[in-house]
Amino acid sequence: MATALALLKDVFGYPAFRGQQAEIVDHVIAGGDALVLMPTGGGKSLCYQIPALARQQAGHGTTIVVSPLIALMHDQVGALHEAGVQAAFLNSSLSMEEANAVERRLARGELTLLYAAPERVTTPRFLALLDAMHAQGKLSLFAIDEAHCVSQWGHDFRPEYRGLALLHGRYADVPRIALTATADGVTREDIVAHLQLGQARQFVSSFDRPNIRYTIAEKKDPTLQLLRFIEGEHAGEAGIVYCQSRKRVEEVAELLCREGLDALPYHAGLDAQVRQRHQDRFLRDDGVVMTATIAFGMGIDKPDVRFVAHLDLPKNIEGYYQETGRAGRDGLPSDAWMAYGLQDVVNQRRMIDESPAAEEFKQVQRGKLDALLALAEATDCRRVRLLAYFGERSQPCGNCDNCLNPPAVWDGTEAARMLLSTVYRVQQASGLHFGAGHIMDILRGKETEKVQQFGHQRLSTFGIGAEFSEAQLRGVLRQLIATGALAVDASSFNTLHLTAASRAVLKGEQPVRLRESIMQPAGRSRRRERAGARSAVPAAAASLTGDAQQRFAALKEWRTRMAREHNLPAYVIFHDATLAAIAALAPRSLGDLEGVSGIGAKKLETYGPGVLDVLQALG
Structure with a gap:
């Protein structure tokens, strides 16, 4: 862990691990398989980036990161370059010459991390590269990001992820870490089964995002x-x-x-x-x-x-x-x-x-x-x-x-029974099914042209729900459909049908309690000038004093220029939180910047002098 902490501070500029990061990193550096469930923004990438660096230092070679999106690869590799880490990606955005150059660097063992899509990883060409690396002891770790994509029960199933099962059989001695932010119990079981992670240690962080x-x-x-x-x-x-x-x-x-x-x-x-x-x-x-x-x-x-x-x-x-x-x-x-x-x-x-x-x-x-x-x-x-x-x-x-x-809550059981009864009586009277609007019109006693056409004003439920507003009845209908007590036939103009679950509500055995409908008029907004849309103080700077706010604004302008020069998102240079910490500290030397969270050794060398120049210009 001493090595991992040193890498965390020197490369990424963070003083300590968060939550389960330290335990995960320690386990993976030691060669263990892992399934990591950690919320978005919880720091999943460090769980394989730190082990990649540590294992390469120990002579284990390159880490292969399986990632589903080109944009993610570009951002991650750009951020690693800014931190001084040798990383690259292989995807369709590269020319053949560029891709060949990356493959040569990979074969020579010059990369700490290589990002590639699942469909590329399982091609014969790429597997031949991995075979050669493996034979030379240069294959360190497989990191499978967005691992829920392997499961048909997940929310973003991608069939190409299923092919990654071959990694275990082909390179059984190379550790694997699968990571996701979203997986219920069924999806987790599917990930374990399809990626053959039965012996992997599972790390499930809190899913809470309190902010x-x-x-x-x-x-x-x-x-x-x-x-x-x-x-x-x-x-x-x-x-x-x-x-x-x-x-x-x-x-x-x-x-x-x-x-x-x-x-x-x-x-x-x-x-x-x-x-x-x-x-x-x-x-x-x-x-x-x-x-x-x-x-x-x-x-x-x-x-x-x-x-x-x-x-x-x-x-x-x-x-x-x-x-x-x-x-x-x-x-x-x-x-x-x-x-x-x-x-x-x-x-x-x-x-x-x-x-x-x-x-x-x-x-x-x-x-x-x-x-x-x-x-x-x-x-x-x-x-x-x-x-x-x-x-x-x-x-x-x-x-x-x-x-x-x-919210105030009201008992909608009686209204629900009236609605279901109306659906039943309409069908009995005309042999037809109707949509929600017509059912509500009958219940509220509205003699519309359609109501008169079918003679539904003569139904026993006509007008008996006049005390309920349309908003209230829509809320009741929404819950009845949500709970399966009413069905909607999309093939027949969204008409309503009773179900087996309707009986319990009709007999009063299933209560229906709802939040009070709050239907305040939205009102048309006042058009705001574009310049005014830029006036809000960023959340990271909200607690800064007047002088510190001025330093923060100047640092943001400088960061924007740097981002354009380096063709990177501004946050890859420094997060707002890092700029706010610098603004509050008002450093006068590179030594003062060393302890600021988010400034590693490479960024201190690259951007430290520029930061000091910006602050010095303010006086």
Whole structure:
């Protein structure tokens, strides 16, 4: 551990390991296999980067890192270069000459870490390279990142990950570390089975991200609700907004831009160069909001994302947890905000039911959706429910919407019975099925043209629910569909059908308790000038004094120039937290900078003089 601690400080500039990092690093350096579950922002990469350095020093050779995304490889390798570590990647962004040059460096043992995609690692050409290295004792460690991709039960299954099972049989004496931020019990078992990690030690860190505040809002006008949230909580700060469809992504990005925000769209339908340009701007510039499908995000290491918003319900808690985990990787206060409504429930149920997958798979997906719906409908602590899904017990957090503003709860059992009874009587009277809007019109006694056309004003349930608002009834319908007491037939205009579970509610055996509907008008936001969107003080600098704030601002400008010169994201040079520490310290010499977290020996040599020049110029 003395070697590991020295590497942590000298190379990466951190004074101590966090959480289980030290135990994991010690185990892997000694040659043990490991399965590591650690939340996004918890420091997973150090769990294989430090062992890679230590094992190479001990003569074991190069570490191969299996990574699914080109963007992640580029960022990780760029950051390692800045720290003085010999690293490279092999992916489709390289020309044949460049790839051959990397392979020659690998064969000569010049690299500490090599990043490659799973489909490349399992090619005959690459395996021949590994065979030669192995024969010479130059193959040190395999690190398999985003290991949940191996499991069909996970939220991001990638079949090419299954081929990585051959690493164990082919190189049985080379240790392996598999890492993920999101895996429930079933997914963990699948990872162990398919990667043949039966003898691996499992390290499961707390899934809690206490700096993230979870809020789930009832949908009314979601884009205006989103605007109100961003302008009220995160003006001028970086964030990610997830939408389900490509069209919606572009609409929301345009709306945010019209309102003076610096927003960009990202989805798989855009030209690859446009996607890359937008991603680069998000990573390199301050205050950019990326509006995206889930095609964007995995491997994004940007530490100062202050919020992640969902305008549509994700498929499961694993996806929700990983996506929200992209906020606040620097440990500073951040938000996970989601708008959720009846149509979300209908859409997600329909996508599962219409999937060509096997029924066993559909049942698992329904169970995962049910857990997410329970989180969305919860009236108690969101964090307690979220952590419980991953098998972790906790106490109310005091930092989610339900803890901060406990919702009023009402008994919707009678309204639920009325709705189910109306669905039954409509079907009995006309032999047809109808959608939610028509059922609510009947119950509330609204003589619409459709109600009169079918004579539904003569039903015994017509008007008996007049005391309930449409918002209340939508809440009841949402929970009935979420719990399976009502089914939606997507193939027939989203009509409602009773299920076997309807009986318990109809007989009053299954209570329905809901949060009071809060349907405040969203209101159109006041358009903000673009310059005003840049006025917010970064979270890392919030506690600094006036002079220190000035030093921080000057250091940020300098960092931006350095990032452009080196063609790197600004945070790869220094995190905001490191700049804030420098600003508070006001160092006068390189020696003063040595103890600052995030400044290793190579960065001190490369950037230390520039930092001192910036501070000296301020006087």
